[in-house]
Amino acid sequence: KKHKFWETQPVGQFKDIGETNLPEGPIEAPTPLSEVKQEPYNLPSPYEWTTCDMTSEETCNEVYVLLKNNYVEDDENMFRFNYSKEFLRWALHPPGYYPSWHIGVRAKASKKLVAFISGVPARIRVRDEVVKMAEINFLCVHKKLRSKRLAPVLIKEVTRRVHLENIWQAAYTAGVVLPTPITTCQYWHRSLNPKKLIDVGFSRLGARMTMSRTIKLYKLPDAPATPGFRKMELRDVPAVTRLLRNYLSQFVVAPDFDENDVEHWLLPTEDVVDSFLVESPETHEITDFCSFYTLPSSILGNQNYSTLKAAYSYYNVASKTPLLQLMNDALIVAKQKDFDVFNALDVMQNESFLKELKFGPGDGQLHYYLFNYLIRQTLKSSELGLVLL
Ligand SMILES: CCCCCCCCCCCCCC(=O)CSCCNC(=O)CCNC(=O)[C@H](O)C(C)(C)COP(=O)(O)OP(=O)(O)OC[C@H]1O[C@@H](n2cnc3c(N)ncnc32)[C@H](O)[C@@H]1OP(=O)(O)O
């Protein structure tokens, strides 16, 4: 078997691709809580489970350092994600979160944190079914402990703890192909600081292009163009929730956000998430919304730079303003905030602005997965209305 672990799990299996008469929905029925394994899975003897209290500065820092040194790198090992501590606290503490789903592994002798996996609860709509799910993220095994089959143990343990809360489905993404993606997305990148991206070796000077000509090509105005474009505030939560729920209803898979979710995920949080809206100067109606999150990366092996400041497109709704203009305003404020690059996936309606706003396609793909929920046919990325951090 190619996937010795994943072929044992309730996920779509490669051998079933094309089987269109399989029923869509849960693969396995819930088990009675009394039948869920009460004790944690066994770890190799030098290691022990720990629950990471992210409200503790010390523990949050341990998770931050583990991820900073051992989390995802691009294929050319040019970058490694460097999620900040405030970002991790934001990502792991949505409404209704379970502390027990923030799972670490320590070496018994040194007490060093050597692995981590997390889950947060989310209501995800699949077509017209709203399903309570766990969003799984930040799976990380220290570089020195790779290829020891620790990941399957971490995955089984988070599954067990999610089951104990009577939740039977999950959503997750990965850069690697596993059984079986519900869709595969493409990353796109819009240079905001082309000189830095060329200096680090990510971008190259175009043929017959000078550096000054390249800087000019990516230049943006100093201020947003849309009248009424402003930062989102707490008082905007009800209107933004209405706008976003209506917009997301068109996608096959999307979060079922309520006002509490919108307040957590979309209210501006410095150095974590920025969100803006358009309030009509005449009617004061809120007609459009855009947002992006802050995810820096360590630049590996470069003398002159250590950190890439990257903005990632989050949720955007254009109901009156053209999406192209709204996203150009997002680029303008991201440049004002000194981001080096603005990244976006080709999900939702993003394809409609990517090329025109000078995004270039990345060479990385992002695969989306559901656990214990079968989707009859692979979705187009434009049918996906879910952005995972
Ligand atoms: C109802 C609730 C359900 C909740 C749970 C839902 C499911 C949640 C699933 C998790 C979602 C996470 C989402 C997320 O966090 C976002 S994706 C980011 C994952 N993290 C990284 O890439 C960080 C750097 N890499 C590492 O730390 C290690 O390489 C990891 C830990 C990735 C694998 O450690 P390792 O030392 O390199 O490998 P072994 O321990 O020897 O294990 C090998 C087995 O692990 C399978 N593998 C490899 N990468 C994977 C990945 N990214 N997802 C799932 N499975 C992955 C692999 O296919 C093989 O299984 P197979 O033999 O069957 O092929």
Ligand SMILES: CCOC(=O)c1cnc2ccc(OC)cc2c1SCCC#N
């Ligand atoms: C300049 C464009 O590339 C990135 O922003 C970037 C930054 N850090 C990463 C760390 C790990 C990594 O592993 C896949 C990729 C990157 C990428 S490209 C894919 C993310 C996007 N957009």
